Amino acid sequence: MTQYTIWGPLEKVISHRQRVTRLYRKSLNHILSWDMDRNKWRDNAVRLRVVFDQFKDVKDPRLAKSILKKAEGEFFKYQHPQPYIAPWAVGGTLHERNMPPHPKTLELLPIQQEWLDEWIEYYSTHPQD
C-alpha cells in the first residue's frame, strides 16, 4: 500500500466536506495543467463533475470516506508534476520580487526619533553648518 498525502499537515484539521471541495478544485487545476488546450480541458472538467456528482448523495460516512480516499489516491497517481502557478501567486515567478520592507522596519525607536528631531531642529536654526 503506497503512502500518499496531498494535504500535508492540513489532513487532520480539515473536514470531510472541505477535503472533497478542495480535491475537486485541485483536480480541475491539474487537468488544466495536463491539457494545454482549454477546450479539451472543458470536456474533462464536465466528466470530472459527473464523477463527483455521482457520489454526492452518499450518506454512509464510512463509504464516503473510502470513496474519498480512493479518489485522493487516483489524484495522487495522476497529478501533474509541474502544475501551473500564476506568476503573482505564491511560488510564481513574480512572487516576493522587489518586495517592499515591512512598515515596522521603517519606524524609529523613541530615542532615535528624539535624536532625529533634535538634529532637524539644529540644522534648521544653523543652516551654515
Next chain:
Amino acid sequence: MYLLTMSAPMMSFMLTLTHKEKIKTTTMQTLACSMIFFSWMNSSIMLYECMMNDTHCQTKIWNWMKTEHMECKISLHMDLLSSSMLFMVTSMSLFVHMYSTEYMKNDPHKHRFMSYLSLFTFFMLLMMSSNNYILLLMGWEGVGICSYLLMNFWYTRMQANKSGMKAIMMNRMGDIALLMSTMMMMNKFGSTKFENLTHMINNKMQTIMNTISMLLLMGAMGKSSLMGLHVWLPDAMEGPTPMSALMHAATMVTAGIFLLMRSSSILEESKMSLTITAWMGATTAFFAATMGTSQNDMKRMMAYSTCSQLGYMALAMGISKYSISLLHLMNHAFFKSLLFLGAGITMHTIKNEQDIRKLSSLMKQTPMTYMGLMTASLTMTGTPFLTAYFSKDQMMENSYKNSMLYWLATITAALTALYSTRLMYFSFTKKPQYTHTQKPHTTSEKDILMNSMIMMLTLMSISTGYMTYTMLTQQQHPLITQKLILTPLMCSMTTSMLMTTLYTNNNLHNKTTLTTLWKNFNSNAWNFNTFYNNMIGEKMLTLAHYQTYKHSDKGILEKIINNNLTNIMMHNSQNISKFQSTKMTQHLLTMILFYSSFTMHIKSQKLNNSVLFWKNTGCSFKSCLGQTMKHNSLMPQFAKLKIVK
C-alpha cells in the same frame, strides 16, 4: 591594450556601484555600455591579431608571489583560444548590457544589476586571459560569486535565495577539485603556467596525469553543469533574463569547457579521462534533452537545452576535437543568448508569464522576436548552412568511431528538434489560450534597442559558424553533405515535422500510467534532486548532527573536558573558601603561619642566593679567564667587579 580590455569593465563596476546616488540612471547605463564597447573593440583587434596574423603573446603585469618552490606572476596570455573567448564574452556582454538598459528600466535596482554585470565581465576576461592556473582560479571564483549575486538579484524572493545557495554549493565541489588539481601541479611540476606544463608533461607519470585530468574534469563538471553536478543550472533561472542570457547560456557555463580546452595537453596524456569526458558529454546531452522535452517553464527548458549543448562540447573534447568544440561554443553563445533575450521580450509581452501552456499565438504581437527565436531554434537543430550546422554535425561525424556515442548524439539531435518545436509551437503558433487578464498588451516590441539586439544576434546566429569555421579549424568545410551528416539531420527534421503535425491535430494528450510516470520522471529531472536530498544531504546532516554535534561537541568536549574541568574547579574553590570563616583564632593562626613561613622562605632564599651568587661568579670568572687567554677584550666587567669584591 590587454590591460585596458580587462580594466574597462572593472572601472564600470566601480563607478556604477560606488556613485549610484550621484550618477543619473541614463548616464550610468551609457557609461557601463561604453566601457564594455571599448573592451569589445580591443578584443576585436586582439582576435584579428591572433586569428588572422597568427600572433601569440604574453604580458607580465606584476610579480604576485614568490616562494621557495614556485613563482606566480600576474601575466596575461593571448592566443587563438583566449582571443576567441574574449571576443565572444565581450560581444555577449555588450549585447546584454544594452538589452538590460531597456529590459530592467522599471526595476528599482538598475545600478546594482549593471554593476554586477560589469564585474562578471571583468572576472570572465581575467579567467580567459590568464596564463597560469592560479590566476585562472581567481577568475573562476570571481565568476562564481557574480553568478550567486546575480542569481540572487531579487533577494527578497525565497526561491532565489535557495537557488543561489544551491549553485554555490554545487560549484564549490568543482572549485575544490580544480584547487586540488592546481596544488597537485604545483607539487609535482613546480609550476602552474600553461606553457611550462605543456613541456613538462610526459607519459611516465600516468597515474599523476590521470588524477590531475580527472580533477580538472570534475572542476569542469561543476561549472559547465555536466551530468552529476548539473542540478543548479535550471534553478539558476531565478535571476533576471538578461543575466541568464549572459551567464547561464553564453559565457559562464562555458568556463568549464574552456578549462578543459586550456588543459588539452594534460587531457591528451590520459586516455582514461578522455574516454570519460566523451561519455560524460554524450550522456549529459541525452539526459538534458529528455528533461527539456517535458519542461513547461520557458527558461528552464532553455536551461536544459544549454546543458545538452554543453554535453555536445564535452563530447567533442572527449574525441580530441578541441577546435570543433570551440567553434560550437562560440556558435552556441550567439544562438542561445538570442533564445534567452527573445524569451525575455515574450515574457514582458504577456505580463511576465513564462509557462508555455499560457503563451500562445504571440506571432502577431511579437513578429521580430518570433523571427529571431525561429532562427535560433532552427540553428540549434542543425539546419543546413546555419551556424550550428558547421560544428554540431562535424562533431557527430567524428564521434562515429564509437557507434554508441554517435547514436546517443543522434538521438539527442532528434530530442533537440522535439523541444525546440514544442517551444515554438506553444509560444507562437498555437490558438490563443490566455484569459482577458493575461492578454498581451499592444506596446510589446516597441523598444528599438531590444529589437536591434535581437536583429544583430539573429544575423550572428546565421553567419558565425560559416565565418569562423575555416579560421578556427584550419580546414575548408565540405558544404555538400555526406552520408553520415545526413542521419542526424534527417532525424531532427523528421522529428520536427512529426511533432508539428501531432501538435496541430491535438493528438498528444493520452494520459496513461506509463506516460504519467515518464513525465514525472523527466519533470523531476531524473530524480537527481531527490537523490541528492534524501541520500546525500539528509544523511550528511544526520551524520553531522549525531557525530559532530551530539557525540563530539556535546559529548567528548563538553561532558568529559568541560564538565570535568568545572567540577575540579568547583571542588577546589569550595576547599579554598573554607579559609574564609568568621573564627578569629583561625584568622590569627593563618596570619602567624603565613608570616612565619614567609620570613623563613626569605631567609632561606637569601642564603641560597648568596651561595649561588658565588658559585656563578666563580664559574663566570673561570670561563672568562679562559676567554681572555684568547681575547683580552672579552673579559666582562661584571666578573671583574665580583673579583674585586
